[in-house]
Amino acid sequence: MQTTDVQEQLFSNLKTYFGYDSFRAQQQDIIETVLSKKDCLVIMPTGGGKSICFQLPALSFEGVTLVISPLIALMKDQVDGLNANGIAASYFNSSQSASEQHDIIERVITADLKLLYVAPESLAALQNIITEKYISCVAIDEAHCISSWGHDFRPSYQQLGFLKSTLPNTPFIALTATADKATRSDIAKQLRIEHAQQFISSFDRQNIELEVRPADNRISQIVKFIKRNQGQSGIVYCLSRKTTEQLAKKLKTNGISAKAYHAGLSFDERSKVQESFIFDRTQIVCATVAFGMGIDKSNVRWVVHYNMPKNIEGYYQEIGRAGRDGLKSHALLFHSYADVIQLRNFASGASNEAFQIAKLDRMKQFSESTTCRRKILLSYFGELLAENCGNCDVCKNPPQIFDGTIIAQKILSAVYRLKESEAIGMIIDVLRGSQNAAVLDKGYNQLKTFGIGRDIAYRDWQHLIIQLINQGFCEIAFHQNNALRLTEFSKKVLFEGAKVALTKPVHIPEPKVKERVKRKPKAAPKTRVKKRENTLFERLRQLRYKIALEENIPAYLIFSDATLKEIERERPLSEDDFLSISGVGQRKLEVYGDEFIAEILDFMGSKVKKPKKKATHLVTYDLYKNGLTIEEISVERKLSTTTIYSHIAKLHSTGKAVNIYDFVSKSEVEAVKKAKTDLDAPTGLKPYYDHLNGDLDYFKIRLALSVVDKN
Numbered sequence: 086m087q088t089t090d091v092q093e094q095l096f097s098n099l100k101t102y103f104g105y106d107s108f109r110a111q112q113q114d115i116i117e118t119v120l121s122k123k124d125c126l127v128i129m130p131t132g133g134g135k136s137i138c139f140q141l142p143a144l145s146f147e148g149v150t151l152v153i154s155p156l157i158a159l160m161k162d163q164v165d166g167l168n169a170n171g172i173a174a175s176y177f178n179s180s181q182s183a184s185e186q187h188d189i190i191e192r193v194i195t196a197d198l199k200l201l202y203v204a205p206e207s208l209a210a211l212q213n214i215i216t217e218k219y220i221s222c223v224a225i226d227e228a229h230c231i232s233s234w235g236h237d238f239r240p241s242y243q244q245l246g247f248l249k250s251t252l253p254n255t256p257f258i259a260l261t262a263t264a265d266k267a268t269r270s271d272i273a274k275q276l277r278i279e280h281a282q283q284f285i286s287s288f289d290r291q292n293i294e295l296e297v298r299p300a301d302n303r304i305s306q307i308v309k310f311i312k313r314n315q316g317q318s319g320i321v322y323c324l325s326r327k328t329t330e331q332l333a334k335k336l337k338t339n340g341i342s343a344k345a346y347h348a349g350l351s352f353d354e355r356s357k358v359q360e361s362f363i364f365d366r367t368q369i370v371c372a373t374v375a376f377g378m379g380i381d382k383s384n385v386r387w388v389v390h391y392n393m394p395k396n397i398e399g400y401y402q403e404i405g406r407a408g409r410d411g412l413k414s415h416a417l418l419f420h421s422y423a424d425v426i427q428l429r430n431f432a433s434g435a436s437n438e439a440f441q442i443a444k445l446d447r448m449k450q451f452s453e454s455t456t457c458r459r460k461i462l463l464s465y466f467g468e469l470l471a472e473n474c475g476n477c478d479v480c481k482n483p484p485q486i487f488d489g490t491i492i493a494q495k496i497l498s499a500v501y502r503l504k505e506s507e508a509i510g511m512i513i514d515v516l517r518g519s520q521n522a523a524v525l526d527k528g529y530n531q532l533k534t535f536g537i538g539r540d541i542a543y544r545d546w547q548h549l550i551i552q553l554i555n556q557g558f559c560e561i562a563f564h565q566n567n568a569l570r571l572t573e574f575s576k577k578v579l580f581e582g583a584k585v586a587l588t589k590p591v592h593i594p595e596p597k598v599k600e601r602v603k604r605k606p607k608a609a610p611k612t613r614v615k616k617r618e619n620t621l622f623e624r625l626r627q628l629r630y631k632i633a634l635e636e637n638i639p640a641y642l643i644f645s646d647a648t649l650k651e652i653e654r655e656r657p658l659s660e661d662d663f664l665s666i667s668g669v670g671q672r673k674l675e676v677y678g679d680e681f682i683a684e685i686l687d688f689m690g691s692k693v694k695k696p697k698k699k700a701t702h703l704v705t706y707d708l709y710k711n712g713l714t715i716e717e718i719s720v721e722r723k724l725s726t727t728t729i730y731s732h733i734a735k736l737h738s739t740g741k742a743v744n745i746y747d748f749v750s751k752s753e754v755e756a757v758k759k760a761k762t763d764l765d766a767p768t769g770l771k772p773y774y775d776h777l778n779g780d781l782d783y784f785k786i787r788l789a790l791s792v793v794d795k796n
């Protein structure tokens with residue numbers, strides 16, 4: 086084939102199967118490299134679009150593409166997604182029965198599969214078919230698992246080294262979101278693809294808004310945050326199991342339903358929470374960092390860090406679970422000194438203590454930054470951003486610098502008078518003249534500095550003290566109860582007239598020297614909450630949810646939020662227009678097109694308060710009564726035959742006169758009837774489809790059920 090033919094074929098497959106019109110950065114290069122049978126190592130951030138890099142070439146290869154993936158949940162999700170796009174894919178693992186496994190092997194041998202997902206543990210069972218006769222390409226997903234340098238080493242991945250010797254002429258593509266150089270070359274070495282071409286994408290996830298806030302009143306801040314993001318999926322990461330449960334409970338008392346997830350729950354409980362999150366039944370999960378690995382859910386709209394993560398890698402990975410569909414998403418981190426201290430304690434005594442603490446310090450710098458946060462984040466991964474990002478709290482609300490010399494003097498003299506023996510909390514209590522027991526017991530209310538800072542709020546004092554620490558004007562003695570201590574620099578401020586520049590915390594009152602102007606307290610801006618239920622997007626979302634339940638696959642595998650948004654914007658009313666939406670491929674057009682078009686029409690109708698349009702199946706009924714065949718009706722109505730059959734089923738169930746046995750045979754009805762009993766009347770069509778080994782198309786099942794359910 087000519088290069089242009091190959092490319093044409095690629096673009097055509099990209100649209101037909103995945104519904105996309107263009108590649109993202111690097112995807113095309115990677116795919117062409119795989120197709121030219123060269124090995125590749127792909128480093129791309131979460132949500133960057135790694136999967137297509139091996140799924141699309143798989144369609145062009147004659148044999149099967151073997152995909153190594155660490156988690157069963159992840160495999161299932163990807164396979165469901167591929168099947169929903171009309172691609173023959175399956176997985177092979179220990180949870181399957183011997184006969185299921187046998188069938189899959191058969192499908193490999195007969196080249197009836199394009200992709201086969203398998204965990205490394207199960208490779209041995211596939212030994213006989215792992216030959217170049219059947220396997221055309223090998224993709225190793227989450228490839229960092231092979232490296233003990235990576236953050237998620239899995240011993241079972243180590244056996245993958247042998248694969249290349251078994252399949253020396255087969256192209257290998259290893260993919261990971263782990264950036265660092267040492268891990269990268271270790272992966273190539275372990276997989277024995279040292280010569281592999283490396284593709285390293287930018288780690289910038291521009292659609293994720295970054296925000297850091299001080300951690301006081303976290304709960305009420307989180308409640309407000311969630312209420313502003315109502316109806317959207319999100320994760321709150323917490324440091325401890327206990328916090329996840331307490332937080333979920335507190336959210337509940339605030340009328341927000343949330344589930345807790347942590348390693349202390351049983352496997353079943355965890356799977357349940359995970360599944361209900363994936364299926365959009367649970368919108369919010371309060372979790373430890375164990376949650377999220379193996380979840381491909383593309384419509385997570387926000388991630389909150391209730392506690393500070395212990396390093397930037399972890400933080401980046403966790404926020405990366407938001408906005409995989411490329412839509413606007415939000416990452417909110419709460420920063421508290423108590424967390425920093427706790428994390429230091431965790432690290433202390435570890436064999437690599439210094440290493441862990443250095444990483445924690447970088448995290449702290451990020452949290453306390455007064456310059457663009459994305460710049461700091463990306464520089465950590467060795468990427469330089471020329472411009473400020475404009476999508477972080479610092480860019481949106483640049484800090485104002487003021488002369489903080491007097492404030493610094495107040496803080497430092499308090500530290501001095503407390504004999505450098507008290508932690509931040511007590512310093513602030515003394516500055517603010519707090520009358521609590523600890524203060525009174527120690528007689529601190531007698532000190533000269535007592536109460537000299539009543540005009541500044543507690544959290545603002547925190548913000549100011551942290552700045553002094555960062556600038557080296559004082560320090561925390563971590564090994565002495567975190568007491569605040571003076572440094573060489575302190576003296577310059579206290580005795581030598583050195584000036585200190587500080588940034589204003591949001592809401593800090595003007596320094597006293599200025600004349601006070603009485604201002605009316607500003608009313609909090611009213612957040613405009615759109616009535617969600619009335620938007621077309623919400624109606625489309627509900628329809629997607631209904632279909633997801635019917636088919637028993639996650640909603641985002643039907644259409645991503647990005648696709649729904651485009652449908653809302655474009656309002657396609659014909660099949661051609663529907664197909665032009667990004668994310669709508671051939672199969673999805675056929676299976677879902679009409680229902681969505683009908684929903685749009687209905688929405689538009691109800692907007693202009695026209696009398697309601699005749700229900701779509703009744704329009705079909707008129708044509709049917711006029712003697713048109715299914716094909717003729719399909720042409721006449723510009724709807725697919727599948728849809729027309731679903732109308733016929735509906736007509737039959739609602740008692741209209743149709744000759745149902747013209748469309749489905751008695752034996753097919755019998756088969757579905759038996760399946761219904763065997764399966765104990767499941768919801769949705771997919772269980773039937775699977776039970777009947779895919780022998781009966783969905784439309785036939787629907788037709789048969791219209792008979793079975795009636796009797």
Ligand code: ADP
Pocket residue numbers: 105106107108109112129130131132133134135136137381383409410645667
């Ligand atoms: P990764 O595995 O890198 O985390 P995925 O492969 O799951 O990312 O892709 C993330 C999202 O981006 C998915 O919803 C996917 O369908 C979408 N996507 C991938 N490639 C494209 C493309 N060329 N155009 C539009 N969307 C894409």
Ligand code: ZN
Pocket residue numbers: 456457458459460473474475476477478479480481
């Ligand atoms: Zn920024």
